[in-house]
Amino acid sequence: MSHAVARLRAKRMSSMDKPFIARGSRTPRCPGCRVMFSHCLCPLRPQVATRAGMCLIMCDIEPLKPSNTGWLIADVVRDTTAFGWSRTEVDPGLLALLADPQWQPYLVFPGEFLAAERVVTEVQAVPGKRPLFVLLDATWPEARKMFRKSPYLDHLPVLSLESEQLSRYRLRRSTRDDHLCTSEVAARCLALAGEEHAAETLDAYLEVFTGHYLDAKQSVLPDLEDAAHQxxxxLALGPPV
Structure with a gap:
């Protein structure tokens, strides 16, 4: 299966002088889920029809990291696009997407750093338009830099996620427990857009991915019948009728 993040990853790898080796492991990984072959979760990959779309702006080597969760968003949400970020260049495809009249883009970023008039906390229904959530997929320091140095995003309303939810992401360290990983942010956005089933599915997929990833690191086989897999x-069967 090929999606926007997979294609961006392939493009990024083709431009490198030497292969990218994930930190701490040289064990071959499944190209479909980026987990060691013994712990592959490709058969568990869900896909949910959504009205909302996702636009990932990815920092440098972020698409190459096996722990990247933007990949999970592209697995689940069919209308996901992904673009590499550069301080000096802007992908014309990104500008075209943001100007596409079918979409109402929201730049997702903490509102505490911005003027109040630019910040929104709800997704408004706009006739003839679908919500498009623009996510800066990077570490927190990198995301702040991207936000400051991307003037082509300055006209977008900024969706600030107001929640006391703590991140359950366990694959990378953060200095703050309230910093959500990209997949968690996307799930919150889907919920705000009224796409509860898609939000729950993405959340459940992240939990299973995290389990497989950590089990692989510890050489423990995953329990395919645990609560997360069930x-x-x-959820993959569809929303309740």
Whole structure:
């Protein structure tokens, strides 16, 4: 399966002088889920029809990292696009997407750093338009730099996620427990757009991915019948009628 993040990853790899080796491991990984082959979760990959779209602006080598969760968003949400970020260049495809009249873009970023008039906390229904959530996929320091140095995003309303939810992401360290990973942010956005089933599915998929990833690091086989796997399989059947 090829999606926007996979294609961006392939493009980034083709431009490198030497292969990218994930930190701490040289074990071959499944190209479909980026987990060691013994812990592959490709058969568990869900996909949910959504009205909302996702636009990932990815910092430098972020698409290459096996722990990147933007990949999970592209697995689940069919209308996901991904663009590499550069301080000096802007992908014309990104500008065209942001100007596409079918979309109402929201730049997702903490509102505490901005003037109040630019910040929104709800997704407004706009006739004839679908919500498009623009996510800066990077570490927190990198995301702040991207926000400051991307003037082509300055006209977008900024969606600030107001929540006391703590991140459950365990694959990278953060200095703050309230900094959500990209997949968690996307799930919150989907919920705000009224796409509860898609939000729950993405959340469940992240939990299963995290389990497989950590089990692989510890050389422990995943329990395919645990609560996380059962939840994901139930959600993959579709929303309750």
């Amino acid at each position: 939840r994901l399989r139930a």
